[in-house]
Amino acid sequence: MRIGFDAKRYFLNKSGLGNYSRDLIRILETYYPQNEYIKYTPKFIGLGDDTVKTPSGILASTFPSLWRNKWIVSDLVKDQIDIYHGLSGEIPVGLDHTNIKSVVTIHDLIFLKLPHLYKPIDRAIYNKKFRYAVNHADKVVAISQQTKQDIVEYYNVEDGRIEVIYQGCHPAFKIPKSQEAKDQLRRQYNLPQNFILNVGSIEPRKNAFQIVKAIETLDIPLIVIGKETKYSDSIKKYIEERGLQGRIQLLQGFTMEELSTIYAMAEAFVYPSMYEGFGIPIIEALYSGTPVITTRSGVFPEAGGPSSLYVDPQNIEELRHAIEKVLQDSSLRQKMIHDALEYVQQFNDDKIAAQWNALYHTLS
Template sequence: MNIGFDGKRAANNLTGLGNYSRSLVLQLSEFFPQNQYFVYSPKVKSHGQISSFFKKENIHLMLPRKSSLLWRSFGIKKQLKQDNITIYHGLSNEIPIGMPSSIQTMVTMHDLIFLRYPQYYKFIDRTIYNFKSKYACRHADHIIAISEQTKNDIIKYYHIDPSKIEVLYQTCDDSFKQLIPQDFKEKIREKYSLPQKYLLNVGTIEPRKNLLAVVRALPAIDPAYKLVVVGKKQPYAQKVMAEIQRLGLEERVIFLKDIPFSDLPSIYQLATVFVYPSFYEGFGIPVIEALYGKIPVVSATGSCLEEAGGPYSLYVDPHDFTALAKAVNTILADPDLAERMKEGGLSFAQKFNTPVLASQLMNSYRNMILPA
């Protein structure tokens, strides 16, 4: 079977949807090598992480045969037919317009945050996102939602028949699933001058991620613990910095940026607690990364994060930084609780393991092409 994918992010992005796209295709290529996987992208980024992905024998980079600004939405269809694609999978909320009936279409919907929190998006951006997402949900033969929360949002905002939507969770990169030797972690600690005791927050520094809540909780948390933040700064970071200064926390908050992906698992596993009080997520891969690293997680109610973190993580209202501080202090003060969270979290994370998710997705593909 020839399976095609929207590969713009797989071929160009080194975080987020890029990692998701490459991980998904790699899973399939390794566990189901009898198929051919065609990754369509208007261009490709020169980077080792991406070039190694395309070295797999059954993963093929497909660039436009005729250059066009609208190739991903229109021009790609002729190419898909020429390549004898059986199923085309839009990996990030969109599919080409007017797909031929001979090709089955699937779309992965990550979230509809632009509808729940429109204030975080420019008008033109959310208009485009809404058009593409609505079209994909209404015209794809099958929809993959990455969480029950996303499925519920698709039903609520686009009035899609629930029977058309299947929840298939995501996983994180396999590098987070290996416990790093202590001597290597200490080299990473030295490389970034990391403290002996710290809380960790990972994610773009933007309003939705709610880093302000962590900063405001910090004065009530044991002062022996610093806060390490890994993420790209957006304008919201200025508010965070102002709050840090107002609270006199300049010596307790450390910002890291442009961290090589290979160093990130060690930074997780050196942390004492992972804090992720996001207002809203489609899923929350950083939570999975922490669970695999045996790091206790404190996260937020109100979206899908309880699906990702499971019963061995703690959850607070994202507006309540006092509750956030209390949850962190509860873990710091109770080593037995911390150990139960580590072991239980790791056990829970196995439901997101690569072989499980790859098999679920391949079953979805097969069901699409079975005679009715």
């Protein structure tokens, strides 16, 4: 099979949808090399890779967004693509008028679930693109049961047209870390001996401010790793007002190998997010052998499994109590770590790759 991918995020996004795209194509190329995987992107910095396709001709090169959204169809036909996979909620207009089958991955519908977090124009654009994709793709794939339920609810898509295939994570998180590697990283970045961890963009939906408030009376440092937004300013102001500068660090810019080592160093991973399509940081923590505390509703129990502790993300006292429990009860910690490593095996690369290969074959 010749499978084409919307690879814009593969090349241009360093996290989130970019990680999803890179991990999926990586595992397919590893476990099913007999297929051909062609990456279509409006922009590519590199040379000599015949599996990467960019806009050709003056018009397409001048208007790469139009090429990606519509004009790319003629290139897909010319390249004899069998299946085109929109990795981030979009497929090109008019693809359904060709013999090329299509798949679209829907990660979340946050702009519909929490509309106040988005500008009206952004909501309108996302809604138009997603609605078109789920109604015209031959197969819709949700990254969780929660996202599948949202697609059915908001777009009235027939349940049988939607398949759930979970996402995995970077292999760095699955490699045990030596004490020497941890100590070296601790010295390099001046990290505390013991700490709890939160990873993700520092924005209102992720709710990191609640962790700051929850640990204010606890004797444990907090490290928050992620891209900063205006929301970060309110957190920094609170930290300064309460004299917490020595206990709370907001960091970013780590390599995947460094980040996976920090996960393995943490006493607990705390993730009181309000809503996610899946919550890949939870999976990263489970693979790292780090106990997880997260939100009890939505997708989070689906990602965290029976071994994690669940809280109301708006209840600071409940969150504080859960953190204390994990830090003080060593037998609970060991059980959480042991059970989590068993649960997370369902997200292994070979299993996810097999599901995707089987789905592609149903369309070929």
